[in-house]
Amino acid sequence: MEKTLIIFKPDCVQKKLVGTVLDRFERAGFTIVACKMMRLTPALLAEHYAHIADKPYYPPLVEFMLSSPVVVMALQAEDAVARVRAMLGPTDSRKAEKGTIRGDFGTDGRVNILHASDSPDNGLAEIARFFKSEEVLA
Numbered sequence: 001m002e003k004t005l006i007i008f009k010p011d012c013v014q015k016k017l018v019g020t021v022l023d024r025f026e027r028a029g030f031t032i033v034a035c036k037m038m039r040l041t042p043a044l045l046a047e048h049y050a051h052i053a054d055k056p057y058y059p060p061l062v063e064f065m066l067s068s069p070v071v072v073m074a075l076q077a078e079d080a081v082a083r084v085r086a087m088l089g090p091t092d093s094r095k096a097e098k099g100t101i102r103g104d105f106g107t108d109g110r111v112n113i114l115h116a117s118d119s120p121d122n123g124l125a126e127i128a129r130f131f132k133s134e135e136v137l138a
Contacts, residue, residue, distance in 0.1 A: 001076050001077065001078060001079065001080075001138075002021070002076065002077065002080040002120050002123065003033060003074055003075065003076045003080060003120075003123050003124060003127055003136075003138075004074070004075055004076075004080040004081045004116060004117040004120075004123040004127075005072070005073070005074055005115075005116070005117045005123055005126035005129075005130060006025075006072075006073050006074075006075060006084060006114050006115065006116050006117075006124075007067065007070050007071070007072050007073075007114060007115035007116075008021065008070055008071035008072075008073070008113070009070060009113060009114060009115060009116060010064060010065065010067045010068040010069075010070060011070070011106075011107065011111045011112075011113060012070075012105070012113045012114060013068055013069060013070060013071060013078070013106070014068055015039075017105055017113065018071050020105075021101055021105070021113065021114065022073075024087060024101060024129070025087070026074055027082070028077075028083065029077055029079065030075040030076065030077045030084075031075065031076045031077065031138065032041070032073060032074070032075060032084075033071065033074045033075065033076045033078065033136050033137050033138040034072075034074035034127065034131045034135050034137065035073045035074075036071070036072055037069050037070070037071050037072075038069060038071075038072060039066075039069050039070075040065050040066060040070060040129075041067070041109075044130075045062050045065055045066070046062075046131070047101065047129060048129060049061065049062070050104055051122045057110065058108075059099050060110065063067075063108055064110055065100045069094055069136075070127045072130045072131075073076060074127045074130075074131060075083075078119075081116075081117055081118070081119060081120050081123050084116045084117075085109060085118070086100075087100060087101055087114055088100060088101050088102050088112075088113075088114055088116055088129055089101065089102040090102065090107055090110040091112060092108060092112070093105075093106025093107055093108055093109070093111070093112045093113070094106075094107075094109075098138065101114060102114070103115055107128065109129075111128075124128060
C-alpha cells in the first residue's frame, strides 16, 4: 500500500468543495490515514516548495497558499500517487479534462483545488513534513 499527501488548497476550502472532492477519493477506494485543517506558515511553505523557490511564480503561490486555512490529508491505496494524480488532471486546470478534479473545479495553474505528491518517496517526505508520526493512523 502506498501513501500520498494532498492539500486541499485555499480555493477548495473557500468554495466549500472539500467534502465533494474527498468523496471522489473515498469512492475510488482511498483510505484516509491522516487529516487536519491548518494555517500554513511561510517557513513551512518555503520547505515544501524549496524546489521552486527561484521561480517567478513562487511569491504569488505563497501568497495564495497563505490566504486561508487548508486541509491536509494523507491517503493510502495501491498506486496511490499515480491514481491521485490521474484523478486531479494536469496542474493547469485550464488544460484538465472535464471529469478530473481540476477540470471540474480548478481555475488555472495556481488556483487548482489540490496539491498532490508527485512520487511515492515525495509522498512519504511530505506526509512527514505535515504530520507527526503518531498522527498517521496506518
